[in-house]
Amino acid sequence: MKYDLTARVLHWASALVILWATISGFYTLLPNIETQVKQLIAGFNVSLTALFIPFFCYRVFHRIKSRSPASSDQISTFEKKISGVMHLMLYVVVGVVLVTGVLMMDKPISIFNVVTFDQVFNNQTVITVFKTIHKYATELLALCVFIHIAALVKHELMGKKILSCMI
Template identity: 35%
Template sequence: MKTQKFPPLAVVLHWLFAALIIWGIFSGFYASFGKPSPAVFNWISFINVSATALFTPLFFFRVFYRMTFRAPPLTELSVPNVVVAKGVQVLIYSMALVSFVSGWLMMSRPVNVFNLIHIPQPLHDPRVLAMWVSIHFYSNALLAGFVFLHVAGVLKHQVMGKRILQRMAF
């Protein structure tokens, strides 16, 4: 049986956001716990803030676009596996949204987008900012866990001979 693929735009958006989210998870946790030099910390923050500023509107487009087409059926998987896969996908989308929103709301300075655009910080109360920093941290920890489950599930099925990954191939 031939594997049915996602539309090309869905594939591009999937891999673009996969790269952004994986970069954000690793670089963000490294910046928080890896004790980088101030220059490296500032560079990571600059890239993450700029990339997120560019990708937030694209994220909303991605969600809208994803809701407009029917995904190819997961005929290779049992019904419980499909339910788990779709559930994890919803959790990834949800935590990515919380991460993007909390990232904006936790900003304690104007948002500098690749030194091209400066957007005023949305909030100023230090207690509210601290709350959003906490929400951002925990949403990213959950996002990392859900991404791990997603990748582990795909790899498990690939190893078992089920052509799951080919659905998202170019």
């Protein structure tokens, strides 16, 4: 009842990137954070998440082509359906965050000062729309991640050892 090694590596690497980008991104919104720190985190996050885009695409491809392990009888049909919907939602919201993150850029996109891409749009109105969508999508992603972790903790505390599938 384990996911294959590729799925597990993709899951945990994705979790690290998503948690880092989410937590550090919200951190920069706190008052009294120095502008230099905000810029450093923003630059790092742009580079990291830009590199994450093809990784995430491969993760989606792998998920589509691979079968999930057989579900435990400890999990009800309703819980399995909710889990499926939640996982689909996570994939969709991560995709929206990544796409809007690129589309909202108002300057060239630098990946660790090694490779630079021009921003997609030069129209500030369009950029503002994508920044707004990105803002709400990141908030929704944070909520989805919280629910995902809370569900895991709930099941583990109830003796339904679902974490072992991803370790």
